[in-house]
Amino acid sequence: MYVLDATPLIYLAKADALGVLDGFETVTTQAVYDEVVVRGKEAEAPDARRIERYDPEVTESPRNETYSRLSDTDRLSDANLGVLTLADERNATAVMDEKRGRTVAEVEGIDVRGTAYLLLNSVKYDATEADEAREILDDMVDSGWYCSTSFYSDILDKLDEMRD
Numbered sequence: 747m748y749v750l751d752a753t754p755l756i757y758l759a760k761a762d763a764l765g766v767l768d769g770f771e772t773v774t775t776q777a778v779y780d781e782v783v784v785r786g787k788e789a790e791a792p793d794a795r796r797i798e799r800y801d802p803e804v805t806e807s808p809r810n811e812t813y814s815r816l817s818d819t820d821r822l823s824d825a826n827l828g829v830l831t832l833a834d835e836r837n838a839t840a841v842m843d844e845k846r847g848r849t850v851a852e853v854e855g856i857d858v859r860g861t862a863y864l865l866l867n868s869v870k871y872d873a874t875e876a877d878e879a880r881e882i883l884d885d886m887v888d889s890g891w892y893c894s895t896s897f898y899s900d901i902l903d904k905l906d907e908m909r910d
Contacts, residue, residue, distance in 0.1 A: 749833040750774040750802065751842035752782050752825055753891070754861040759793035761885035764800040766868040773838075775807040775828035807832045812854070821846045830856055843891075861891065862901050869908045876909040 750772055758764050759782075779802070786794025807813070807828030812835065816827055826847035833840035839857040841864060842848060851858035865882060868874040874882070883901060887893070893901070 747771045747773065747836055747838035748841045748859075748864070749829050749836070749838050750778065751829045751840065751844070751847065752778050753843040754841050754864060755782050755797050755802070756786075756793055757861060757886040757889060757891040758864075758882075759796040759800070760889035760891075761882045762796065763882040763885070764796060766865055766874055766879075766882065767800075767802075769871065769873050770864070770867070773803045773805055773832070773836075775825065775832055776804055777807065777825045777828045779804045781825050805832065808835045810835060816850065816854070819850055822850055823847075826850075830854065833857070861886070862893065862897070866901070866904055866908070869905065876905045880905055 748770055755774065755778070758766055783794050783798045787798070808831055810831065813827065813831045816822065816830060819827070826842060826844060829840050829842060830847065830851055832838070833851070834854065834856050839859055840847070840851050841859050841861065843860045848858050862883070865874070865879050869876050869879045880902065887898070
């Protein structure tokens with residue numbers, strides 16, 4: 747199971763590629779949904795409507811021991827906190843790109859991956875063709891999704907390997 751933070755939802759929606767998530771068990775938190783859909787629609791962001799139409803599974807994040815322990819963590823948003831707490835409770839993988847959230851996950855022993863991982867897995871499990879994944883990746887980058895040039899090159903190399 748993947749617990750989605752805002753970034754994967756936003757940038758897959760911007761690339762009109764939320765279908766990449768099909769076939770995977772995914773969930774997001776109410777805080778993430780409010781951030782990307784409710785406030786996104788208020789800001790008239792087209793990706794907010796795409797996410798709303800995609801209709802992801804949404805649940806409240808638990809208020810458990812992990813939540814209590816992490817709630818005072820510097821520079822960890824409420825949305826990130828909820829994603830990490832839910833992923834920990836369900837023994838799932840948190841999917842987030844923000845460095846702070848990923849660092850906290852690693853320290854806490856919570857499995858964490860990024861948006862590129864979802865895209866590559868979609869190709870790995872034959873839900874998306876490698877060429878289509880490259881177009882999605884380029885569309886995400888064109889829409890403002892950030893990755894270093896070396897990471898971008900690594901993703902392209904993996905897509906090339908998967909094509910063969």
